[in-house]
Amino acid sequence: MSSREANDGPVGVDARVGRSGGAGGGTLSLLGSELLTLFRRRRTWALLGALALIPILIALAVRLSGGPPTGRGPAFLDQITNNGFFVGVTAILVAIPLFLPLTIGVVAGDAIAGEASHGTLRYLLIAPAGRIRLLLVKYAAAAVFCVAATLTVVVVGTLIGWALFPIGPVTLLSGATVGVGDALLRFLAIAAYVTVSLLGLSAIGLFLSTLTTVPVGAMAATAILAVVSQIVGALPQLEWLHPWLFTHYWLGFGDLMRDPIVWDTFGDNALLQAGYLVVFGALAVGRFLTKDVLS
Amino acid sequence: MPDLAIETHGLTKRFRSQVAVDGLDLAVPEGSVFGFLGPNGSGKTTTIRMLLGLVAATAGDARVLGADMPHHVDSVLPRVGALVEGPAFSPYLSGEANLRRFDAADRHAPRGTRSDRVALALERVGLSHAAKKKVGAYSLGMKQRLGLANALLMRRELLVLDEPTNGLDPQGTREVRSLIRSLADGGTTVFVSSHLLAEVEQVCTHAAVMSVGRLVAQGTLDELRGSGSRVLVRTPDPGRARAVLAELGLPIGETAAGGIRSVMDASGDELVTARLGGSADAAPEAIVAALVNAGVRVRGFEIERASLEQRFVDLTGEGFDVVA
Numbered sequence: 001m002s003s004r005e006a007n008d009g010p011v012g013v014d015a016r017v018g019r020s021g022g023a024g025g026g027t028l029s030l031l032g033s034e035l036l037t038l039f040r041r042r043r044t045w046a047l048l049g050a051l052a053l054i055p056i057l058i059a060l061a062v063r064l065s066g067g068p069p070t071g072r073g074p075a076f077l078d079q080i081t082n083n084g085f086f087v088g089v090t091a092i093l094v095a096i097p098l099f100l101p102l103t104i105g106v107v108a109g110d111a112i113a114g115e116a117s118h119g120t121l122r123y124l125l126i127a128p129a130g131r132i133r134l135l136l137v138k139y140a141a142a143a144v145f146c147v148a149a150t151l152t153v154v155v156v157g158t159l160i161g162w163a164l165f166p167i168g169p170v171t172l173l174s175g176a177t178v179g180v181g182d183a184l185l186r187f188l189a190i191a192a193y194v195t196v197s198l199l200g201l202s203a204i205g206l207f208l209s210t211l212t213t214v215p216v217g218a219m220a221a222t223a224i225l226a227v228v229s230q231i232v233g234a235l236p237q238l239e240w241l242h243p244w245l246f247t248h249y250w251l252g253f254g255d256l257m258r259d260p261i262v263w264d265t266f267g268d269n270a271l272l273q274a275g276y277l278v279v280f281g282a283l284a285v286g287r288f289l290t291k292d293v294l295s
Numbered sequence: 296m297p298d299l300a301i302e303t304h305g306l307t308k309r310f311r312s313q314v315a316v317d318g319l320d321l322a323v324p325e326g327s328v329f330g331f332l333g334p335n336g337s338g339k340t341t342t343i344r345m346l347l348g349l350v351a352a353t354a355g356d357a358r359v360l361g362a363d364m365p366h367h368v369d370s371v372l373p374r375v376g377a378l379v380e381g382p383a384f385s386p387y388l389s390g391e392a393n394l395r396r397f398d399a400a401d402r403h404a405p406r407g408t409r410s411d412r413v414a415l416a417l418e419r420v421g422l423s424h425a426a427k428k429k430v431g432a433y434s435l436g437m438k439q440r441l442g443l444a445n446a447l448l449m450r451r452e453l454l455v456l457d458e459p460t461n462g463l464d465p466q467g468t469r470e471v472r473s474l475i476r477s478l479a480d481g482g483t484t485v486f487v488s489s490h491l492l493a494e495v496e497q498v499c500t501h502a503a504v505m506s507v508g509r510l511v512a513q514g515t516l517d518e519l520r521g522s523g524s525r526v527l528v529r530t531p532d533p534g535r536a537r538a539v540l541a542e543l544g545l546p547i548g549e550t551a552a553g554g555i556r557s558v559m560d561a562s563g564d565e566l567v568t569a570r571l572g573g574s575a576d577a578a579p580e581a582i583v584a585a586l587v588n589a590g591v592r593v594r595g596f597e598i599e600r601a602s603l604e605q606r607f608v609d610l611t612g613e614g615f616d617v618v619a
């Protein structure tokens with residue numbers, strides 16, 4: 001600290017850049033800062049890298065094992081040798097039950113609890129970020145991560161499929177065949193579907209994150225809930241419950257591979273996820289607004 | 296009476312069964328440098344958290360810069376810079392990136408001047424050269440300095456600093472002192488919690504002392520010290536001396552540390568002591584005159600000015616153990 005600056009007193013920072021000048025940063029500015037923070041973090045890239053490994057491993061395994069596999073393994077797997085485009089779709093199918101929820105759990109579960117554990121939550125709040133505004137921004141950042149995560153799997157899968165296997169028109173589930181451009185658009189639609197699928201889970205993770213100052217707890221709880229929900233979804237005895245599970249439509253993007261595309265499942269899924277978003281968003285707000293920040 | 300920058304009435308915080316802050320009535324005048332003192336666990340940080348709207352009070356109310364907290368956090372907090380329970384930053388971001396982040400969280404902080412303000416704040420705490428370094432690699436004192444820089448990002452009407460010199464080297468401590476003085480000269484009210492009484496004596500105009508969640512003293516520094524001063528009269532006429540001192544309104548009948556007491560000394564004279572201050576603020580020369588007029592043979596007269604430290608110990612007890 002130079003004495004000159006110190007003795008400059010309040011004239012120092014403020015006379016030169018008075019608070020009256022210029023518009024304040026809005027919520028978008030805070031979101032920008034949040035995304036910058038998220039994507040400047042090595043952990044975020046490690047998560048995306050792990051997701052990228054899924055299609056790479058699938059493609060390499062199929063390529064190195066030579067001939068077409070014998071009907072076992074995930075759907076679409078036996079199509080890969082005919083058409084590299086199926087690597088991306090196969091990979092997303094593999095990633096949905098566990099890997100994607102795990103990465104979402106890490107990001108959403110860390111949202112508030114991570115700030116609390118670093119002590120930065122108190123400084124964000126006295127900035128003041130505003131409690132609801134901070135939740136909104138944290139949720140938006142988690143949603144952006146969902147987009148990044150699904151795109152990573154689909155894009156890396158498509159690219160490596162392109163590199164290692166023949167590429168051509170894609171035969172759909174309905175038997176029709178579509179060109180390369182059409183197929184790529186459908187892959188993007190699948191990425192959008194999966195992203196939407198993860199929005200409910202993100203809201204759950206955000207809520208759990210407001211309950212604790214131990215981020216690992218919120219992360220693990222979020223991922224475990226995703227697994228439990230899928231297990232419940234597989235139990236016929238609980239069939240009445242199935243339509244209400246946030247994982248109910250997770251694997252339902254096959255409709256996007258028909259001709260013409262059937263959008264019903266997409267709509268049902270979006271509605272269900274919106275319901276989870278509203279309920280758990282409200283719970284998160286209710287909890288966070290009254291929370292004593294003691295960390 | 297000047298306006299109050301911070302004003303609380305019956306402010307109370309209870310954690311389960313424990314009362315951390317108990318019926319606190321604080322009055323921090325605008326423009327003052329206010330020392331907030333108290334032993335470990337006496338409720339200083341908890342009070343600061345309530346003032347800043349981080350924690351909801353169990354009872355009582357708090358006004359900061361004239362507005363009710365926590366209802367007006369959004370309009371009050373942009374005018375307040377704070378360091379609460381030590382600095383805290385994201386370890387994986389550089390010092391500069393951390394400051395930019397907190398600045399972006401403040402809706403009133405102009406984006407266009409962000410880079411300039413961050414650079415100036417870093418310069419002000421002597422961290423310009425470490426601006427690009429990850430905070431995870433900062434030393435304790437460097438983090439503390441960065442925490443101060445964060446409080447100085449904007450022009451503030453009130454600074455709330457919880458132990459700002461914790462972990463600082465002697466140069467850093469001196470700079471913080473001069474920083475506080477210069478900010479106060481510019482009209483900023485500074486509310487600073489500390490254990491370093493020498494420090495408080497050097498920069499503060501006012502102070503309050505907490506003990507086990509309660510406010511045990513509050514006022515200007517002179518008032519605090521003054522009420523701890525003693526008159527020592529050496530005389531062979533202790534009875535008459537005591538009567539005169541009592542007549543002057545000097546506190547009688549206080550316990551251990553206060554009141555009028557007499558002690559026999561080696562020469563046979565007695566040493567009569569009385570606490571100075573209280574309701575009647577008699578000047579020393581007036582006390583001597585009164586004693587002499589009453590025929591007391593005054594053989595020695597002394598005013599013993601209590602140090603803030605002595606006063607602090609008087610108020611909060613000698614015990615070293617944390618009361619919790």
Ligand SMILES: Nc1ncnc2c1ncn2[C@@H]1O[C@H](COP(=O)(O)OP(=O)(O)OP(=O)(O)O)[C@@H](O)[C@H]1O
Nearest residue numbers: 294310315333334335336337338339340341342619
């Ligand atoms: N989260 C909490 N849960 C329960 N009790 C708490 C909590 N935080 C603080 N306390 C209690 O409240 C009392 C006051 O704590 P506080 O942190 O306000 O003290 P302090 O005056 O700031 O102490 P120090 O000088 O050590 O910083 C302590 O007895 C402490 O045990």
Ligand SMILES: [Mg+2]
Nearest residue numbers: 339340380457
């Ligand atoms: Mg404290």
